[in-house]
Structure formats: C-alpha cells, structure tokens
Amino acid sequence: MSITNLLNNWSFYRQKRPYQGQYDLNRQYSEYKWAMALDLDICTGCNACTTACYAENNLPVVGKKRFNQGHVMHWIRIERYWDENMGEFPEQGASFLPMMCQQCEEAPCETVCPVGATSHTNDGLNSQNYHRCVGSRYCSVNCPYKVRYFNFWNYPSTAWPAPLPDQLNPDVTVRTKGIMEKCTFCVQRLNEAKSRARTEYRLVRDGEVVPACVQACPTSAITFGNIVDPKSKVAMMWKNQQVDLYKDMQEKDNSVRGYRILEDLRPFPSVMYLERVRDMEA
Amino acid sequence: MVNTYEETEVAVEKRFVPKPLDINADIAWAKINKDILRSLERPRPIFWVIFIASFALFLVGVSCEVYQYQTGLGVANLNNPQVWGLYIATFIWWIGMGHSGTLLSALLHIMHADWRKPIYRYSEAMTTFTLLTAALFVLVHLGRIWQFYYVVAYPNERWTWPNFQSPLVWDATAIGTYLTSSLLFLYIGMIPDLAICRDNAIGIRKKLYTFMSLGWMGTDRQWANFRVTYLTLACFLMPLAVSVHSIVSTDFAASQQPGYHITSFPPYFVAGAIYSGLAVIITLFIVLRYTFRFEEYMTMPILEKLAKLTFAAGMVWTYLNLIEYATTWYGNDMYAKQALIYRATGPFAPEWWMMNFLGSVLPFALTFKRVRASIPVMLFMSIFINFGMWLERWMIISPTLAHGIYPWTWDDDQWPSFVQWGIVAGSFGWFNMLFMLYCKIFPSVSMYEVKEMLHERRFFKSTNVATARDPAINPDLAVEGGLAS
Amino acid sequence: MGRVREGRVLKMEGNPESKISGGKICGLGQAAVQVQYNPDRLTQPMMRVGDSLQPVSWDKAMALLEEKTGPKSGINGNEFAFMTGAMSGHLKVLVQNYLDSLGSKNHFVYEALSPAVSFAANKQIYGVDMPRLHFDKAKLILSFGSDFLGTGASPVHFAKEYAKFRKAPRGTLIQIEPKMTMTGANADRWIPIIPGTEGVLALGVANQLLKHDDFSKTVPADIVNLVGKYDLDTVSSITSVRSDLIGHLAGLLWEKSPSLVISGASVEGHVHGVQNAAAIQILNRILGNVGKTVDGQAQSPFPQLAPATGSFASLKAMNDGMGAGTYKAVFIYGANPVFTTPSFMGFRDNLRKVPFKVAFVNAVDETAEECDLVLPIYTAVEDFGSHVAWYQPEGVEITMQQPLMDKLYSDTRSMGDIMLDLVKQRRADEYKAWPNFFSYLKTAVTNIKPAVKYTDTDEHFWYDTLSHGVIHVDAPQQQIAENFSTEMLDLPTTVNSPDPKFPFYLIPSERHYFRDGRHANCGWLQESPDPLTTVVWDSWAEIHPKTAASMGIHEGDYLEVSSQNGTIKVKAYLFPGIHPDAISIPLGQGHESLGRFAKGVGVNPFKILNPVFEKNTGELAMFGTRVSVKRTGQSEIVVKDEGPVSTQMGRKLVVTLPADVAQLSKEI
Incomplete structure (x- = not known):
C-alpha cells in the first residue's frame, strides 16, 4: 500500500468491513470469499483432519517435552468438552470441536500486527506473511480463538530427521523460528485452483478445491467453498442456516443449527458451525 | 525599591509559618561547585566492584539473549497462549519508572516547585536509561529480533509501511519520541553545568565538556534563550509523558483479551508509572546522598516531599486499581470476571495478593512522619513498592494471557525459565552500568539551579518561594524578574 | 492414492472410487508417508552375529535363506512355520503356495486384535463371518461396546455410514460400554456397565421386549423361557445399569424400528464372549432387524484372495510348537508377537528356541530383534499388491496397491519378489514365466477380467485397474441364517463377579x-x-x-x-x-x-x-x-492438549440442540 494508492483510494480503505456486497461475483478481485460450514453433529472427533493438516502444511512434530511446554503446532485441533452439568458420567457423550483459524472478516489479529504481516486477502482470507513477520506475537494475544501458533524453536533443524524432509510439501514454506503461523485454508491449493481457472477463463467450480482437512474428513462433516457463488454448497448452507457473513449477530429460529463461535466479539468469522444434536429422550 | 530586606522578611514571616528548609542557606557557591564536581573525580575501588558486578549481571543477560537468539524463544518457556511473559512485564515496568524523572522535573519546573532542583538531574538521567533499558525488552521479546526495523516507518523500495493501526507502532513511536525529548531535556538542562565542568577539567574531559557545553559563556542572552528553550521543552514533555504510558496501555486496552480490555487502563498505567518512578527516585536519592555525601543538597525535607508524593501517587493507583476490580466484578463481562477471579484464586494468587499488599497497603506506612524521616526505612519502602509495581506488571501480563476468552487454551503451568529471569537480571546490570557511568561523567546534581535556589533563599529568607515571587508581596521582582526568570 | 512430486510421495489421499472409503482417509492412512520416510527404517538386510544384528548383503542373506530353508536343507514341512499378520490378496496366495511347496500347513495368521470371537458368534448365528450392517436404514443403533467409529473393521467406511445415519431422519445412537470409546463419545446416550455383563443386559432388555406378544412370537418358546429369568432386578444388580434404564431401552427399541443392535470388542473379549455376542444379536432377531438392517455381504468369487484375519488359536499353536522345539525355521511377516503377546505365554523365550528365525520388516521391531535374519522390504507406497477388506459393503472390492515412487533405499526388496524367489526354490518351472512379483500380479489380476465382464484387451484391463485403484466385482449376496439356541444364550448370572484381591x-x-x-x-x-x-x-x-x-x-x-x-x-x-x-x-x-x-x-x-x-x-x-x-x-504431569478445564466455562462454543427441536430435514 503506497501512500499514493492510499490517498487515491481513501474512501475504500476507510470503509468498515465487512460491508454488504463486499464480495461480488461481478467485481474483479472480489469474486471469491472462501468459507466453511462444519457440522458438529457428525464430527466424530477422529483427528483425521489434524493428521491431514500435518501432512499438507509441513507442520512440525514437536515431541512430548515441547508439547507439554505448549509449543504444539496443530493448525486444526480437536477440542473435547464435557457438559457443564454432567453428573457422575458423561451420559450425552463428549462434545468435539475442531478449531482452526476462523478467517475472520474483521480479524482482531490483523489490526494489531505492527508490521502488517497478517492482513486480509481479496478472497477473504486472513493471510500470514511469514517473511514480514517479526514475531511480536501480538496477533496471538488478540486472537480470541487462540489458533495462532508461534515457532518457538527452529523446527526445520530438529523436527524432520532425514529422510522425513522428503515428505515436505514443496508448495508450502517450512517456517523458521520466531514467526507466527496458522491455518491458511490451504491457500496453496486455492491459489493453484484459481490460477488454473483463470487460464480457462472461468471461476473455480464448487468442490474443485478443498483444504486437506475437508478432503480427509471421513464423515464429510466439513463443507468448504466460495460463499460468493450462491449456488455453491457452502453458500446454500449458510443461507439455509440463516447465518449472514455481513452480520455480527444472527437472528435465527430455534430449530436452526448454524452459528459462529464468539460472534459477540464481532470478528465476523468465516466458519459456520452447526450445532451438535442430541436425542434427549434416549 | 522602597522595601528593605527586613520589611519583606517581616511581611512574609507574619503571614506564613516557616517550613523545614529544603536546603541550607549557608552553603558557599564555590563549595557547591567543589562538592558536586567531586562526584566526578576518580572513583573509589567500591565503584569498580559494583560496576564489574553490574557488568557481570549484564553479561548474564547478554548470554541468555544470545542463547535465545540462537535457539528460539522456546528456551524462555514462553508458550501459546502465554506469549509475552516477563519480557513485556518488565518492559512496562522500566518504561513506567522512566515516567517520574522527566515528568516530575518538567511538571515541578513549570509549577516553580524549587525543591526539585537538587534531584531532577539524576531523575532525568534515570528516565533516559530506563527508557533505553525498556527498549531492550521490546527487542528481546521479538521472535525475529534481527528484523526489528520492520516496525519503523523507513523508506524502502517496496513501499511497505508498518501497520499504523497497531498499538505497537504507536508504542514504538511514542517511546521513540519520549526518549529523544527526554534526552534533549536532560542535555539542555545540563549545559550551564557542563560549562562549569569544562572550566574545571583537563585532558580528554576538557575536550568532551568543551564540545558538549556548546560554548556556554553565561551571558544574559544565552541565559534568556536557555530559559525559553527549557520551559518550552518542559511544557512539551509534560503531556508527552502522560501520553506515552497511555499509549503503552493501549497495547493492552485496545486488545480483546479479557483483563486487558479495560477502559481505565491509560490513567491506571500513568498512575502506576508515576508511582513506581517516584519510588525509584527515592531509592536513587538515598543511594546518591550516601555515596557522594550530598546531605547538604539532598536534604530530608526533599525526601519527605518525595515520600508524600509517592503516597499520593500510590493512592491514585490504588483507586484506579480498585475501580478496575469493581467495574469488572459488577460488570456483565463474563470473560473479564473469570479472569479476575482467576488472578485472585488461581496459580498466580500469591503474587497477585502480594502485589496488592505492596502497592496499596504498604504505602500507608508513609503517612507516619517517623517512616518518612528514616532513611533505611525509606530505602526499604521504595524498593518494595517498586517490587510490588513490578509484580503488578507481571500480573497484568501472565495471568491474563493464561486465562483468555478461550477455555481450551488456558494454561496454569507456565513459569518463566532461567532465560527470562537472566535477561531481566541483565537489564538491571545494564541500567546500573549506564547510571554509574553517568554519575561519574556528568554532574548528577544541578549546580546552577542549586545556586539559584540558594540565591532565592538568601534573597527572600523564605521557604515559600512561590509566594515570595508574588509581585504583590515583593515589588523587587519588577527588577529581579528580568534576571531570574 | 497419493500426491507425488519429483518422484517423492508427499501425501496420502483416499480413493474416491472406493466404495469402502469414498475418498476419505483416516490418520493412519495419512501416516503411511511417515512409515515410508521414517528415519528408523531398516535400509539393508541384517544378520545375527553373536548377540547383535549386523548388516549383510542381499546375496549373503538369500544364500543363508537357501541354506537353512532351501531344498538342500532337508527341512520338512512340519519343521517350518510362517507367521503373518492379517493378509489378503495375491501375496497371501503366494505365501500359501510357498508353504505348499514346502509341504507345510503351518501358516499362522495372528492379529492381536482380531475379530475372531465376533466371527465365531456370527458364524454360529448367521452362518457368515460378518453380516453387512445398514446404518443408514436404522433409526436406532444400540451398540454394546462396538467402537465402529474409532477401531474395528473399517472406521472410515463406518464413519461415512454413520454420517448418513445422522442425517435426517436422524437416527439415535445408544452406546453401552465400560469405557467410553470414540463411538460412545458421539452417542446420544452413553451408559456405563460392568465389563462382560453386556450379554446379561441384552437378555434383560430382551426379557422386557418378550413380555409383549408381538415379540414373543418371533422366537422359540424355550428361548422365551430362558430369557424370562433375566428380570430387571437381577440384571440391574449384575450389570450396575439402573433398572429403569433397562425398561427405557426396551421402550426405545420398540418405538424406533428398524433398529440395529451390534456388539464390539469389549463385549467379546471375555470368557463367555460368544455368548455375550449371541445374547446381543438375539435382540436383532426379536426386533425383526435381520434382513432389514442386518444383511449378508456379497459372496466373494475369489475365496483364495479373501482375507485371513488371524486368531489367538494359531498364535498359541505356533507358540506351543516353538516351545516344544518342533520348528527349525520360522518366518514372520506383518506381525510383532513379541510385543503383542502377554508375558504368560513366554513367546520371546520360545522364539529363541527356534534355530533359524527370519523377519520381513520395514523397521526393526521387538520380534525382529530376536530374529537371525531381518530382511528390509518395501513399504506400501513402494510396492505392488492387492488387498481385499474383510468388510465389503457393496459387491466385492479388490484394492490395488501400486508404487507411488521408486524405492527409497536400494537395499530394500519387495515382499512379493522375495516370496516369488522362495517359491522358485522348489517350483522353478511352474513360476518361471514371472520374473518378478509385478508380472505375477499382472497375470493374476488379469485373470479376474471375466468376473467383471470387461471386454477390452488384457493390457487395457490391467492399466484400467491400476488407474482406478479398485476392481469392483458384483457378487451375489450371501444368505444369512438365524440360528439361536438356548445354550448360546444361557449366560450365568454370576458373570464377572468381583474379585476382592484384584478389585x-x-x-x-x-x-x-x-x-x-x-x-x-x-x-x-x-x-x-x-x-x-x-x-x-x-x-x-x-x-x-x-x-x-x-x-x-x-x-x-x-x-x-x-x-x-x-x-x-x-x-x-x-x-x-x-x-x-x-x-x-x-x-x-x-x-x-x-x-x-x-x-x-x-x-x-x-x-x-x-x-x-x-x-x-x-x-x-x-x-x-x-x-x-x-x-x-x-x-508427573500428564502431557495433553486439554487445558486445566474440561468444560466450556459458560461460553457458547459447542451448542447442543435437542433432536426434537432440530429440523434436519429442512437442511441442505
């Protein structure tokens, strides 16, 4: 963002985001907005997504000691909660919650980064620029979901004893010490699909590209797609669940399951969760 | 022109009860020079012992930092979510201490509280060095310290700017400005004294002081320019000092983290800064008074005034602290309330209660005159108050980060590793070294202002200088005013 | 399937054409690349010298193999044993052929966690090893300890089926087990029970159901009589399940039909495991689920490829044989019995009695440590192969395995190639047409062509098969019987009573x-x-x-x-x-x-x-x-991802909606 650019487009940069119509199929550079819908009722908590993410995104295995220190790097983690009013036994089972970067539209992490290493892309992703990051970790402090992971160690030198480096995905940077990283919605896959589509004078088709977690999920609990395209499955699901990307709080019917986590903080997340269902009569 | 000294004296003494003397009126001007320049002479062996100890401490910090630089911040035992730890806590502490020096000097200068004169110089120096120390922590806590300059707006071929939305950038800017202005304020205030040094020095020091005193001759014109510049800087620095710590507080207040996201943070931080700054001024007051035998200049009434100010600042801080607890407690923010309860009952409870005791209860001892009059007790008090204020900063950072909005990532177990403690210890070594060098190179008590003070005392034989300056009481000021102010 | 870049496999994916996985993959599958690039992989043959294993060339290793087990060694079939893990497909055929050439019948298939008890129960009741289960058709799944989502036959497949089951109209899952499994964690109702008493509980539920005429007609009178003794109080005191819950379960089963009642490892791993499983299956019979949600799998036209899933009995036979000094040579592939056998068996000591032990491994495990010759073989992503899963939802699916990359270490060899070489020791003429396992597999797979009614050339069929990765064979469904007898169900009311010394x-x-x-x-x-x-x-x-x-x-x-x-x-x-x-x-x-x-x-x-x-x-x-x-x-601190609290602390993170409020049918 040069000063000239800033001055010439002052009103654009001063626009509060997200605004109605920010993403539009007819607008160049805004025809994509990647979003997710995650059904907690059919998520079984099996961790296949986590392992797929390790494989796709070159996540280091940190080992027991560092895991204990809180240095684990799982971009997507499965949280297991017990019910608060649980009696002697968890009679309704556990609640599993896959938590990854929510790619907030008004991301708390973006405003606080002193060097602008994390910023919004045109297709609605919360990007992390590893080369720009100086490692102040302010973004992690301000992330309400705590899904940003900091490279506390120089993992490239320890986490992959030979020949494990042969497995590393060449499309994804291996991060060095001192920088922040997080779920990217597998941006390397998205970019590849976008440029492939561009060479064919079309937009990316629904289902043409999915992140590794979505691809692996045995129950297909995660749906991914371009929410700008009203015919995409994810857009239809959001609409059906009465969750509006541009609204901070949804006003929905009781029977509707869609919600976004910590909406009250107004980060406008791009991941919609569908409530867990339990048969209370059982 | 009509009134004689005697008449003035009678008039003043009739209307005001005499107060304890800030400074003895019978010090000869030559003695002032001699006494204070003596502090610049070849140090005693104990100086080197302490200096080398400080240097060793500094080396400990440097080696910890080198180790951390080589290995990664993991060795500091920081983690997700506790990403800041002692570094940022100690950063706020140092920067807070840096407040009182310049702020007090400028404020009291503007208010013509002349008792500041024997103590402002070293306080300003302290400010400068604490700011330098604090700046170290900004660097130390960075994951990629070698790229710290990304935070600064500098011209580059890619047209990349720092993110001006980020409080960290405000922070860097504010601290940078404050550091520069404090340095200037310190330096300009020092020029007449440097000239005295120049006149008494030989060898390399002579060259240094000659260069630094910028050809000060003590002419009327120089004095007039000097006064205007100094006053302007003082007026500029006052709001700046308030803003700096307010901005530091926005690092926290502008974030979403429960326990940080508090409206009262700016005044709270400023109050805490002044509080701990005053405490450290007392500590250094006692140390310098003892070391350089400055009893005639750093008198007990000044200490008493400092003690009272400290108590006042402590109470403001306590009040704001209690406001924070009360608004959180009675507020509707579940996250913040849980964080508060966690601080008071969780694994950090001992530190938290100690912080409240040292910060809010201990200063009540200052209400006793016997406490204020006892130098050992005051030394003890000032150090413990500052320790309490350090705990306060730590209690802002660690328990809050450990207990954010998201319960899955709460973390009770993190404890700073030896690397963090080492770097914190090293910062003391670094500050000590700088301050000791300063005391041996520059006069730590302002000679010319002490002389001014003496002059006024002799002239008016009154302690209440502010009133004595009132032209209604003292028509002589019509003549003197041109010279003195 | 996998992604390959610059000749290196990078990531595993599910094959979307597979009816079993549907393109999905579990973490274990993902980890195949970590086996491939494992820093502790065995890269060259090892031979025992004194107390330690020393590297040795393949020539020497094969010479030793020839010396000890070749035709000139004079070893007879009874003196030789081959232990493998569960295996299927053409490699299994080759192993069998090798044993035949030696005149040996000692193929011991051993899996520590084999479904043998479940198979035995199913065989008695339904006449098949494993019936096909229709999750999606069931309105209620009553699972006694079956962790179908986590472990067992095919978690990926069952997770897919489970997802269908949870879509509108949403089925209800009730899990009864002593320790919550992943499946239990996803259940609408989880009921803890004293281990081993699940069968009694099932009979208790059956008793409640059979009180109703509609149900009592479905089973013979002697069974009704037998079940009659499992009244609420008895069952409740044995199982520790509240008596009102037993009635409640019966009510739910009645209400939600068709249902599906299944049992799992924690039910079957007891002295009366088969009876437990049978007692649970009788509920399916009573509720008329057989034929609706419990069905027959396809009858595989290639029994020789069918999986051998292993049993403890074969381990025991081999262990006894080794203990008695019967065997002169033992081969071990795909199993790690030194690690997985209980110490009372003394497997390690018995193994040491065998004069010549060979292990075929990717990495040296506890068993290989004891062997005299350890041969490094290709991993799954370097080798050809064919597999048949033992749970086949639709038809019969032969999964093709083909190399995703060239071998990583020049001193590793294909298990198939080694087996072929071994077979050729005695049957060189019969197998001379195939220089390597690849050609053998190609011929063998091409032979399947008529069964799938493929009309193009053999070569086309082969490449088609490889590019799809699976061969679907439509096969007739197995007919399942329903044999329940009172002996099978007569569970003693004293099962699993407490032991004061080991509480x-x-x-x-x-x-x-x-x-x-x-x-x-x-x-x-x-x-x-x-x-x-x-x-x-x-x-x-x-x-x-x-x-x-x-x-x-x-x-x-x-x-x-x-x-x-x-x-x-x-x-x-x-x-x-x-x-x-x-x-x-x-x-x-x-x-x-x-x-x-x-x-x-x-x-x-x-x-x-x-x-x-x-x-x-x-x-x-x-x-x-x-x-x-x-x-x-x-x-010592327990290293875990969970923080100091295990609930949501009043936050709206995972929200639970009652099933009667949710309108899943209106969702997309």
Missing part, C-alpha cells in the same frame, strides 16, 4: 491410531491427541474421578497396576467416561524397539494380561483380566 476390571483399550502398536513410530500419530483424553506421547490409566477421589489419586500420579501376571507403572488420568470399577490402559505404546518415536514411550498392557480365554473359541479374553491398583507416591 478392578482392566480394559486394554484400542487407540484408533495405534491399534496393536505397529504404527507407534510415526510422529504424527504420537502427537495426535487421543480423542477423549487428549493425551499425547504417552500411556495413561483412565480412572473414574469418584474412584480416584476415594483412593486419593490425582491426575499424573503414578499407579502400580498389577494383575496375577505382572505389574505396570502408569500415570493416572481422571476420566468420567469409565465405569468406577474399571481401569483402562490404552494399547500400542511401551515399545522397546521400533524406532525413536516409539521406543520408551508409555507402557505395554498386553504384557500383564491374564491367561483367560474365551471358552468357545479359545481366543484370549482381552477384557477378562482383573487388576489391583496402588499409588506409588510418584507423580
């Missing part, structure tokens, strides 16, 4: 990424938190908080868990999803070998299992061991 029931639980422990040396899997406890890189003992409180146990306290057969020291983890009288230790950790990620991590509960056997099949009763628990006074 706890030991549940050696199967972790979904570790299984019997063969995958323990993958960093990804070690670091993947256990879904329920979120513990990583370790073993732990799950104990109910109530029990722990009464014994003064806190999380991280080291416990001494002792059976008659040994003691292990393991950290406590307070876990509400376990019966208060049970203690659960996960399997798969506690390796003494295998590599840097597995060695020395955790403990191995296999070792302390008691010699308790399922009485019908002779299988080891995995869940039949009783233990005592003692605090050691030591304590």
